Structure formats: structure tokens, C-alpha cells
Amino acid sequence: MDDDNSDYLDEPDDCDCEDYDADILEGRARCFRCGRSWRMTTQQLSAETRWQASMFEASDADIA
Numbered sequence: 001m002d003d004d005n006s007d008y009l010d011e012p013d014d015c016d017c018e019d020y021d022a023d024i025l026e027g028r029a030r031c032f033r034c035g036r037s038w039r040m041t042t043q044q045l046s047a048e049t050r051w052q053a054s055m056f057e058a059s060d061a062d063i064a
């Protein structure tokens with residue numbers, strides 16, 4: 001049987017959700033393309049937090 005991919009029926013197109021907005025306070029991510037939101041893993045969150053922190057430091061250093 002070819003029922004292995006039945007999960008894809010609920011997905012709009014075949015979005016791989018690479019472009020998402022991360023809400024580190026809520027611990028959730030939301031895809032720009034399909035609007036799907038999901039709970040981020042601790043690992044994803046720490047990576048996201050580090051990235052946003054480095055962005056903040058960069059803009060902060062720019063002002064000074």
C-alpha cells in the first residue's frame with residue numbers, strides 16, 4: 001500500500017517550513033509560507049536565542 005505519505009494530506013503544498021518566524025518568548029515558531037506553527041525544541045530555541053543575541057549586539061555596537 002502507498003499510505004506512508006498520508007500525513008502530507010494535511011500540509012499546504014509541500015512546504016518545508018524553512019522560512020519561519022521564531023518567538024523565543026513563547027517557544028514557538030510560525031512558518032511565513034504556510035502559516036503552520038509549532039513548538040520549538042530546546043535546541044532550536046537556544047540556537048535562535050544565540051542568533052538574535054548576536055544580531056542585537058551587532059546593532060548595539062553599530063550605534064556606539
Ligand SMILES: [Zn+2]
Pocket residue numbers: 015016017018031032033034035036
Ligand atoms: Zn511551512
